[in-house]
Amino acid sequence: MKRIYDKPRIEKYIEKHQIYQYFDTPDLTFFACRYQKGEFLNQSDKEETYLQFIVDGIVSIYFVREDGSKYSLECGEDLLLIGEMAFASPPPSPFLFYAEAVTEVTSIVISLEQHRTALQKDRRFLNFLVYVLSRKLSLVTGCESISLPLEERVLNHMKYYCQDGILNGIEKTAFRLHCSSRHLQRVLNYLEQQKIVEKCAKGTYRLL
Template identity: 40%
Template sequence: MERIYDKKEIADCIASSKYHTVLDSLDVDFYLIKYQKGELVSSPFQNEILFQIVEQGSINIYCIRDDGTRYSLSNGAADYFLGDMDIFYPKSNNIYAEAAENLTCISFSIEKHREVLLSNNKFLVLICNSLSTKMGVITTMEAAPASLTERVLSYMKYKCSNETLKGIEQAAFHLHCSARQLQRILNQCENAALVKKLGKGTYRLISQPHSPDTPEGPY
């Protein structure tokens, strides 16, 4: 991730935005953020709450449930908003946005400028349109099926502290599988160099390329 504060580059990016008229009316501190493919653009772990507009590239937005199941919520390209819900509601603990390719976003702090945003009618109209569209898309989407292997890896990455699973029985309960099934999956993942065994019932996720092939089993 790279933050850019060059005034000319920011001005050029805003001028080319579909929303330049509204953005010009906002008295906020704009900057650009560039993400590499595979980087998280938004996640529950981020302390700063940002409003971001995709200017170049695309993103995938998904939800990770407590059992490691991954639900695709939306895909976004140029002109897509991130952070629109965060203006009104506490940040979700389960929703992630990931750069599907190299990405450039116009960005600013929501917390720092909340009063300015809520007092700008043109901006609020944009937000209402954005949220309405997203709700319409989400209600027509179905959760993509995921193998137990995929759920285990997602559970370790997003729900385990330091990406480390501790305790087979407890993890199996959250993953809705038997301890024997989970142990078999972990053994497969260890053989495939996807996880490392640290001790009895303790496994740490090994960093992989952005789209690793995961071993499949008859589960």
């Protein structure tokens, strides 16, 4: 991620996408960020401090449930707002939402640390926020999980839900992943052979 402070360039993006129309608050400070393909624009397991308007490039937004299943929420080139969940309700949220750059991406950014108090009183922005959140809620209720093999769901669970990537307890993990303990053990043995995880103790594995 690279920050950009080129004011004429930033102003051009703001005018093109009419970003000022979403605010009544005067004198907001904007900067831009440039992301490479594959970079994460935000991760909800980490505290976010920015609102980001995607003005160039394609972003994929998805969440991963505790059972390791992955749900694609949105992917496109339309103007997207990222960081509204952190503004509306601090972490942790019920699901882990991720925004990943599918191509090179440019965003116009507002610091929540600097402007949160003013934005909490900005009726126009709050109305826009309600629209964004209601739209994402409708997408969540209508989306279907991406079919993933158990190996991938195990890795997702370890990466996103296990502290330090350490899985403890075969039976309770199998219950969360909706599989049998025997099937989970076979998968863990395979992942250990592939040197993707290592066995630390009986029923305990660490993601490498």
